[in-house]
Amino acid sequence: MQLMLTQPSIEISTNVEIRAVFDPLVIRLGEKSTYRVTINAVSDSIRWPEDIYAPGELTLKQSARGQTLQPAGAVLKPMTTINHHVAATAAGDFTIPEFKVKVYGRNVTVPAARLTVSTNPPIATTDVPRLFLEIAETNIYSGQPVKVRVLMPATQGNLMQALQQVQLNGDGILLDQSAVRQRIQQMEFSGRVGPTYIYESTLIPLVAGRIDVTAQAFTAGNQFSGSIVIQGGAVIQGGSPQYLLLDSDSVQMNVQPLPRTGELPGFNGAIGQFTLEPPQLSTNRVRVGEPVKLLVMFRTDGDIKRLLAPPPPAVTNWQMFPPVAEGGLMLTATANAISSAQTFSYTLIPLTNNMTATPAIPFSYFDPAQKKYVDLTIPAVTIKVLSGGATAEAQAIAQVAAAATNERKLKLSELATTPGRTASLVPLQLQSGFLWGQFVPIFGFTGLWLWDRRRRFYELHPQLLVRKRALRALRRERVELSKAAQAGDSARFAALAVSTMRIGSAPHFPAAPRALVGRDVLELLDESDRNGQSGEVVRKIFSTTDAAQFSTAAMDAADLLAVRTELDRVLDRLEEKLK
Amino acid sequence: MNSKFKIKNEKWGRRGRAALVFNFAFLILNFVGAADGTNGTHTNDTNTAPELTPTNTRDFFNAGTRRLTEGKLREAEGFFQSALTRQDERFQPQALHNLGHVRYGQGAEELKKSPDANAASQRAMNALDRGDAVLRSGSVALAGNDLNKLIEAYVNGRGARKELRETADLVRRAMEAHGAALSKWQRALGDFKSALELNSNDADAKRNIEIIEEAIAKLIDKLRKMAQLGQMMGQQRGEIGEMMKQLRGKIPAPDAPPGDAGEEDEDEEERPNGPREGQKEGKGREGEEQRPLSSQEAGWILDAFKLGGNKQLPMGQGEEKKPKDKKGKNW
Amino acid sequence: MISLRSLQLLICLGALLICRNDAGANSGTNFFKLGTAAYEQKDFPHATKMFATSAASEPAAGTFQNLGNAEWQDGRTAEAILAWERAACLKPFDRNAENNLKFARESAQLEAPELTWCEIAASWLPANVWAWLACGSFWLAVATMMLPGVLRWRRSATQQAIVALCLGVFLLTLPTNYGSWTRSQIGFVLKRETPLRLTPTAEAEAVTKLAAGEPGRVLRERGNYLLIRTRRTTGWVERDDFALITPR
Structure with missing residues (x-):
């Protein structure tokens, strides 16, 4: 509170x-x-x-x-x-x-x-502090750390002040805040040697392409934040600070993406030039199930703080743990620069005792000077593995577990041995044939439904069916009748005439057509037709055929052909009645 | 029917009909307003409420056209691009056409801000002429042993080199601005060509294409000329530098002209931001748009920044101090 | 009565059809074998050609899988992904194509297409199976409803159950069939740095550049351009730069 x-x-x-x-x-x-x-x-x-x-x-x-x-x-x-x-x-x-x-x-x-x-300005009476941005390399690769310096030369009288809120502006850059160092040292600017405030850090570009970087900061008088090294004479401005916002001209960086081709195993983002000291084991005799440490030291001329040690490989005979940094950074001063080194330790546990060396740990880095990946695999180290307390079963289980973790890693499958069943890439839902084919069952079921409907209708109205059939038969018989008349076959004509009239009349009587006689046909005609010529024709035909049927004499049907017209009229009447 | 009831009905009937007509008229007017596409947008008088945000393609197009007529090119560009992004084919040809106008205007503005190319070229040629004269007199002085002539040639050389540097800077700025204008006009040309492709009856677009192609050709000529002059100036500066080195070798130190000490650093001063001498750099990749890291690469960088082990945040820059004993209530 | 002559003609015709099919099958299988041999000899360009020819004449899941492998080894990521997607389309049960796709996308840092729930369900079985299921279940339901009445069978609970089951299956297959249809609009960018254009014109402004193998969904077509929607944005690409899983 x-x-x-x-x-x-x-x-x-x-x-x-x-x-x-x-x-x-x-x-x-x-x-x-x-x-x-x-x-x-x-x-x-x-x-x-x-x-x-x-x-x-x-x-x-x-x-x-x-x-x-x-x-x-x-x-x-x-x-x-x-x-x-x-x-x-x-x-x-x-x-x-x-x-x-x-x-x-x-x-x-x-x-x-x-x-x-x-064009000719007077000499300036006040000296304005200026900010400069310096990037060690401007043609670099994405992910490559690069030294960056923000410089502010002293003004007249070696007057120096602190900078606050130093900030680098640019799309896609990451500034390593933990790598910031500030100092004041003698430098030459515009032909003048004097104290210069230097703010130094490491910048990492995160995107490939052209990046414009600028620096800005506030002057802060004598309010230095953090430790600062002062070399040479400098006059620190006293009093309350003015907090003047300064900014530098932009510096253009051309960042290339790391090449995909040529990447070696074990690459995990290390960019620079590295060397590897011979790895050392904590002991060269170990029992199955007992841990042993493998110490690996990497060196570089630049900053090794952000180096990631390579992950342990997936092997079945060893259980390996991720690397851990051992101790702090080791800095060594050489003739022109300061080199740094870092030691990492891997803990290994042997699962069986048939190995004679530790597994090699793949590692590679990208050398921007050579523009290629360089292999720096941690070599295997000879070790003697003695049998331990774990049973063979436990060893086998451990190996299977290690193998299972390996299998989960994705890799390209083998070739298929057979092509498999041929199928079209275009799904049936998009094929017009399939869609049109749906009309087949549509029509089929529709037709079936209509047929069933018709059948049920005729089941409810059988009389209609009888009449329809009689009508069909009547028309068929009339065609035969017509043929017989054209052929001049009077006997056949007579017989067909009788059967036609019977067929046409039968639906009106609960009798088969053969059972009907001329009087039955006459009953169906109108009074006028019955008493007229139509009735005469009916009687004549029936009497002629009856006489031929029930007597031994031959049928004399020669004159029946002449009454064809009247007969047609009778048949028309009968047809009308059937409709 | 009851007459009283009938009369009431009639009254209500009249009122109802009146209400119906009024509502219908109201609906019609609203519908007309909506069909115009003016919903959501209003004309902006100086002291009235600000216009509403565009909601459909027509609104974006209208807003962009309004900004274009007002001369607010950047905002107009944004509105037209928004209209195009909506992929409404009815408005694409017109939006492209107007976008071409916007970009042409932006290019013209870049040119207005730029130093005059002709003036810069003329100044460059004058500087080159002066440089030639200085080189001639310098070689004459070097051939002889006259100290005064050597000093004079040296001073002239310094002046000529400074003039070349300033002129080169002016030419570079002019080229940058002209280059920016060129890229705008090329984009404008693309917009008009696209508008013509979508609507082959756009005679205005056809005419604009011809105009812009002509303007681009002239601009490229100017750029080429300036580039050539820049190259010549750079070359001449190098030659003058060499000459001055030789002259320095011949002039005894006590007789050296004032301001001599800073001369060697002139080149470095011009590039305070680049890599130091002796550092080799690989070939840059210019003109390509940015490509982000892959997720794997980003993961590596983040892992490298993870805290753990002996990697700690810088908590403080001073010595560690024991915390003061707190006296008082401990909440 | 079928005459002897007609019978002989029918037999000959049948034999001809079988021979023709066999010939086609033989040519496709031959190319497949040639492609496999070339792959084993690490002649990946030739293997690609052979597998592509085999797939063109007889598209099959195994052929596409091998084509994808050959394309991958030949360094053509987009074509490999397209081939594996086609293999997965024809045979969803085969895990090889799916694993290869995961492997390729992880290696090349590419995204998988964003599938709707209908499309995810549709990918559980081959697309044709869903079509036949829908078709068969629907007409079976119709037949089961109609035929007892037509054939004068007694209506039973079994028939009702069959109708209910068939209609249920039909309704369940509707979204998957819809998913099969929408999934056919998914495709992949073939060339690296393909510009995604703002308008369907040759001089259009590029909204962004697409990587080879990036997925997209076709919304519209106009002339030589397709309007596609990627995960981030929408724009036009040229037809030659984009390939659908199910070619039209």
């Missing part, structure tokens, strides 16, 4: 003050100036426009934005600074007019600022 109360509050001022200046105010044509706007507000509350109106001769490019919390009595005052790099294409006096920005949701005016660009 007490701890929380002792934190000073951040003043969110209702009275927002903005200051806009060019630094320096006067430049030579071709030089750059910094358009610096300082606002006493929290950075997130400021909505800075993307484009600021400026005279056409000036080019503005936003270069840095930062916030400090400056103590002001019992409160902390936020100060946000936004820098723009300004270049001019012509000499003259240029003014960026006042404009409005939103701070804490309210419109606030940024005052106008004036810059003088001259």
Whole structure:
């Protein structure tokens, strides 16, 4: 509780003050100036426009934005600074007019600022601190750590001040904060030797491509954070710091991706140049089931802090544990540089006693100078494995377990021995034949349904079926009748005439057609037809055929052909009655 | 029917009909407004409420066109790209056409901000002429032993080299800006060609293509000329540097002109950000877009940054101190 | 009555068909064997050619699996993934193709296509099986409902159960058939650094670049371009740069 109360509050001022200046105010044509706007507000509350109106001769490019919390009595005052790099294409006096920005949701005016660009400017009376960014290598590979330095030369009179909130801006970079070192040492800048503040760290690009990196920092007077080494004479600025936001020109890095081809086994991201000391075992005689340590030392001329030791290989006779760093970094000074070394230990447990050496541990690194992967496999070390207390069964189980872990690792399968069943890649659902084929059962079942429906209908109305059949038979007989008439076969004509009339009349009587006589047919005719010519024709035909049937004399049906027309009329009547 | 009831019904009937007509009219007006695509967007007077966020392709297109007419090219570009991203074929040709205008305008703005190419080229040629004269006088001085001539040639050489450096910087900036304009115009050309491909009846696009191709050709000529001049200036600076080295060798130290000590570092000063002399670097890969790490590579880097063993965070930079004995209540 | 002559003709026709099929099968198998021999001799380009020819004449799961292996060894990641996906499509039970796909995607740092639940279910069996299941169960249900009435059989609980079962199976196969249909729109980018265009035009702005083997789903076609949706964005690619699992 007490701890929380002792934190000073951040003043969110209702009275927002903005200051806009060019630094320096006067430049030579071709030089750059910094358009610096300082606002006493929290950075997130400021909505800075993307484009600021400026005279056409000036080019503005936003270069840095930062916030400090400056103590002001019992409160902390936020100060946000936004820098723009300004270049001019012509000499003259240029003014960026006042404009409005939103701070804490309210419109606030940024005052106008004036810059003088001259071909012959007077000698500057004040010395402006400048920031430089230096990257040891700008053509590197992604994941390759590279040394980076942010430099600030002392101003006039060797006046030096600290830098706070040093920050590198760029897409896809990672700065190793634990590798930061700061010092002040004598360096030469612009033909002048003097103290220079150096902020050094390691940068790792995470993307391949072109990366523009800039540095920014606040000057902080004599408020150094962390330890600092000072070499040579330097005058540390006293008093309260000014917290001026400085930024450097951008440095372009061209980052290549690591080549995929040529990658060697055991590669785990190590980039640089490494050497391997001969590995050592903690003991060269061990029993089955007892652990033994394998010590491996890697060296490099650069920083070895971020080296990952290779993982142990999957072997069935050994149980191997992941490597552990042993001891701290070892630094050795050579003629031109400092080399570093790190020892890793692997714990191994033999599972059987038929080995004579530890397994080799694959390791490789990518050498950016040679642009290729270099093998640095940790070689096998001779060891004597004695039989231990574990039974053969336990040993076998341990081996199987080790083998099972190996199998889980993915690898390319063997070739198939046979091609298998041929099938089309296009699924049936997309084949038009299959879709059209669905119409077959549709039509089939529809037809079946219709047929069943018809059948049921005729089962309910049998009389209709009888009539229909009789009608069909009648029409068939009429065709035969017509043929007989055309052939002049009067006997056949007579017989067919009788059978046709019987067939046409039968549905009206509960009798078979053969049982019907002429009177039955006449009953079906109208009164007028019965008494008229139609009736005569019926009687004549029936009497002729009856006479032929029931007497021994031959049928005299020659004149029956003449009544064909009337007969047709009778048959039409009968047909009408059947419909 | 009861007459009273009938009259009431009639009244309600009239009111009901009136309400129905009013509602129908209201619906029709809303429908017309929706069909226009103006829902969600309003014209923005100076002191009225800000316009609503576009919600459909038509809104994005209209917003982009509005920004284009107002000269807000970057915002217009964003709106047109959003309209195109929605893959609405009805608006793609028009959006591409207007996007071409936006990019052409952006390129023109880059050119406005750039130093004048003709002026830079002329200045470069003047600097080259001066450099030639200095080289000639320098070689004459080197041939003789006249100390004054040697010093004069040296001073002239220094001046000429400085002029070449500044001019080269000006030419480089002009080239950068022209290069930026070229890339914008090439993109604009692509947009107009795409608009024409989608709508072969777009006569405006056809005309714009011809105009931009012509402008690009002229720009490329200027760039080529500036590149050539830059190369010549670099070469001449090297020659002048060599000459000055030889002159320095002949001028005794007491007679050396003032400001001599910093001369050797001039080249290094120009490149404070690059690798130091003697460091070899591999060939860079320019112009390719960024490619992130694979997940395996990212895993390696993260594993390398893991805490564990003797890898610890830098907790403090000072000596370790024993904590003070706390007196008072222990909550 | 079928005459002797007609019978002889039928026998000859049948024999001809069988011979033709055998000839086709023999040619496909020959190419398969040649491809296997070339692969074992590490002549991967030739093996690829042989397997591709065999797959073109007789597409089969084993052929595609081997084609994928040969393409992988030849360094063509996208083609290998496409071949294995086709093998997995034809024979989902075969784990080899699935393992190879996992291996390839892990090695090449590629993503697998994002499948909907319908498509995941559809991948449990070959696509044709779902189609036949749906078709068969539906018509069996219809037949079981209609035939007893037509044939004057007594309606029993068994028939009702069969109808219910068949309709249930049919309903269950509907999403999988839908999944088979939508899965046919999945494809893979063939060439590395394929530009994903904003518009279907030759001079279109590239939204991003796609890696070889990256999956996409075809939404629309226009001219020589396909509108595809990847995991991150949507855009147009040229037809030649993109191949579907089920070619159209």
